[in-house]
Amino acid sequence: MKRPWIGVFKFTSCDGCQLSVLNMEDELPDFVSLFQVAYFREAGDMPLRGRFDIALVEGSVSTGWQKAQIIEVRERTRHLVTIGACAAAGGLQALRNWADIEDYKRLVYPSPDMIETLPCSTPVSDHVYVDYELWGCPVNCDELSEMLGSFLLDRKPGIPAYSLCMECKRKGVPCLLVAKSEPCLGPVTRAGCGVLCPSMERPCYGCFGPKEGANIGSLLEAFRNAGFSSHECVLLLDKMNTYAFREAGTGEGRF
Amino acid sequence: MLKQKLKKEHLGLLFDKLKVTHGVLGPKVENGVVTLAEIDAHDIPSGYEDHQQPGGYRLIKGERPEIFSFSIGPDSFKRFLQPPLREVFAFRRAAGISITRPGAEQRPLAFIDMRPCDLSALKLYDRIFLRGPVRDPYYDSLRRDSLVFVLNCLYPNDNCFCPSMGTGPEATDGFDVALTELSDSFLLEAGTAKGETVLAGLPAGEVDDSDMREKGARIELCRKRIKKFIRAGELPGLIYRNVEHPRWAEIAERDLECGNCTQLCPTCFCNSTYDALGLSGISKKSYQVSGRRMRKWDSCFSKNFARVHGGNFRPSRRARYRQWMSHKLAYTMEQFGLPGCVGCGRCITWCPAGIDITKELEALKSAR
Incomplete structure (x- = not known):
């Protein structure tokens, strides 16, 4: 079986979902032997180049630069899967969507003029087509494994959407x-x-x-x-x- | 069949005897709720009273003198005889496919205070999993050696309506032993030869007419304490005549679809199977996979439950609630010849939105 290329990307987030990938511990050897890890910010410094069979995207889109970046990731990727609450729902930082971003900037930063940000934090699906969303804050390791395994076997992940x-x-x-x-x-x-x-x-x-x-x-x-x-x-x-x-x-x- | 009395202080002897061969399951307080677990006689939460209402449950220390002073909690036999999640088999596909079934089962189970409503649900389970189109070998192996002590009810909770369904508060058949708590002792009535064997050797007291009268009076008192009822005599027609009643849409507005009612209902038997197969089950050669086929409780309130190739045949919440209630009160009787609702009231108590099946059925009677 040809090892698919995988990229793990990060936008506005706490890195916790990327850590969940690393927390798969027992299955990490399987992960690296089944996939070719081509980009993974939390795990190593690799240049962004080439195409991906699957991209795991953590984090919400909350800056102008990210709006362009998520489109680039989408263009390089066959299957885009978001991991975690930020990427699926804008995250905790989306609380600002119902407030005035200028007030927040002045409240938090000594030089608010230095901050480049969008007034809203939005889910990845607001910007590009998303093939699958894995929910959670952070995502659950078993569900990650199930999703990645299902990708390899070309089947639908058995991840419930019930309560x-x-x-x-x-x-x-x-x-x-x-x-x-x-x-x-x-x-x-x-x-x-x-x-x-x-x-x-x-x-x-x-x-x-x-x-x-x-x-x-x-x-x-x-x-x-x-x-x-x-x-x-x-x-x-x-x-x-x-x-x-x-x-x-x-x-x-x-x- | 054998009838005898057992002094209350000798209840521990019954446990001691059963424990030699069986895992003894009975009531125990956990996190403020009467749950079902492997227990000893002293774990029984004597003196506790449960107060139940639609969407509410509180357990308090009360004044009732009985050992079994409480009614039913959320758990029933189904957690043990048809567990919420279990491995059906492990599989490995390489050149061929190999299947490994899980090893020897646990010790046989003895249910020490199954209530008459749950006993009726057990009869339905037997009908489905032992005498249905396909016998369930797992259920069969657990059920065959199990012992059922039914406890005739003295204190119902405010959501009980077993008399309407003809399932309680007294059990008449289908048990190994029936227990009734009298003022100074337990009345034990064997229902099967297996039950008689258990009773043999226990310090036995003679049963006379006054004991039987006391039993009758206590159960009659329990019957009077029951507050809810449904028009079972008008089923299933009441449901079938009202499939387009506007009430279904009103219920859908309140319905959370959390699935709690189905998971705790002692007659809800739906489950689904799936293959647990993470990264560790996949080898680099794509034709080699290994994993476990799992079976877990499912619910018709999950949208995915009615999703088939080409679409979903119950796409709305209204349709899903109607399916559930109709299956409970109408279809099950036609499918299996036994009631699909045993009047235990768990779906009423444990519904966070407090939806009351007795009230909803009554509402179908009203003009459209």
């Missing part, structure tokens, strides 16, 4: 929302993390983004019935997948 509740129930973790009135985002969040938080009795933060057909309005109603204010509900959803949750909420980026 985290499904995983919770399988693990026998009692429902935090029902039994403790905790504001758990599980019912609207994609499965995939392996129930990290609820199994430690912490409600889900929505790292894996909205599940297929998430009914945000109904969950917020359940939160309000449990005593949370509308403002608190919005804050719960405004995290690393804010852009996607807001869109799932009304389709218009507002609740």
Whole structure:
């Protein structure tokens, strides 16, 4: 079998999803023997040249330079797969999409004039065609392995788009929302993390983004019935997948 | 069949006897909820009371004098007899294909407080997985050696409606032993020869008419405590006449489609299989792959569930909810001759949106 060329790219992000690739540990020898790693910022200094059979793209597009760069990556790539919440939903930095970027710049930087940035942080799919999105903050190593293996075998990855509740129930973790009135985002969040938080009795933060057909309005109603204010509900959803949750909420980026 | 009494302080002896040959599954408190786990007699959360409402569950220490002072939690036998995730076989494809089935199974299981509603669900499971078109060998191997102690209910929760479905609060058949907690002892009634063997050797008290009267009175009291009911007599027609009722669209607005109801429903049996095959299962020679065929609980609330070649035959939330409720209350009876809903109320309690199947059915009665 010809080893496909793979590139791992980074835009605005924390590098955590690239680290998840490196965290595949037991499967790293398989990774490098099955793929020809041609570009991987987190793992080594390689020049960007040639074409890629598959590109893993981490991070959101939040500068003018990145808008051009993502198009270049797309043109060099047969299959473009985004990894993580930033690339799929704009990430935590998309919180600025509902604020004034000039205010933020003045608040954070001593010389705001030096900062070149776009007013909005946007998902990769807003700019180029994306073949597959792997969700999570960060992505799950097993799902990465499943996606890469499926790519090699030319099959559809067996990665579910249903709710985290499904995983919770399988693990026998009692429902935090029902039994403790905790504001758990599980019912609207994609499965995939392996129930990290609820199994430690912490409600889900929505790292894996909205599940297929998430009914945000109904969950917020359940939160309000449990005593949370509308403002608190919005804050719960405004995290690393804010852009996607807001869109799932009304389709218009507002609740 | 054998009937005898067991003093409450001797309950541990029953556990001791069962533990020699069986993994004994019973109620235990975990994270504020009564769950099902391998337990000892002293793990039973005596004195606890569960308060359940649509979308709500609270466990409190109460005043009830009984050992089994609580009703059902989220778990049922299905977690153990048809586990949420299991390996069906491991496969390797090189020159040919080799299949390896997982090794010897665990110890046989004894269910110590299966409730009558869940026993009805177990009958449905037996009908599907043992006497259906295809016998499930895994289920068969676990079920064949299992022991079922059904516990007649004394305290229902506010979401129970087993009398409507004819499944409780008293079990009449299908168990190895039926337990009823009386004021000073347990009444044990064997239902099978296997059950009689278990009872033999336990310190037995004689059963007289007054004990049977007490049993009857306690179960009658339980029946009176049940608050919910559905019009089971009008099923399945009530569903079939209303497939286009506007109520389905209203439910869809509240429905989270999280799948909790299906995962905890003791009769929901849907599952899917997939091949777990990561990078480590692929060799550089493309024709060599190895992996594991896995089977896991699935749900008709997942959009992917009805996706087939060429499209999805249940594309809307409305269609998916209608499918679920219709399967529970109408189709299962026609498919298998047994009710698909046993009135346990788990789908009501554990729905984060508090959707109540009894109310939704009632709403179908209203004018369109």
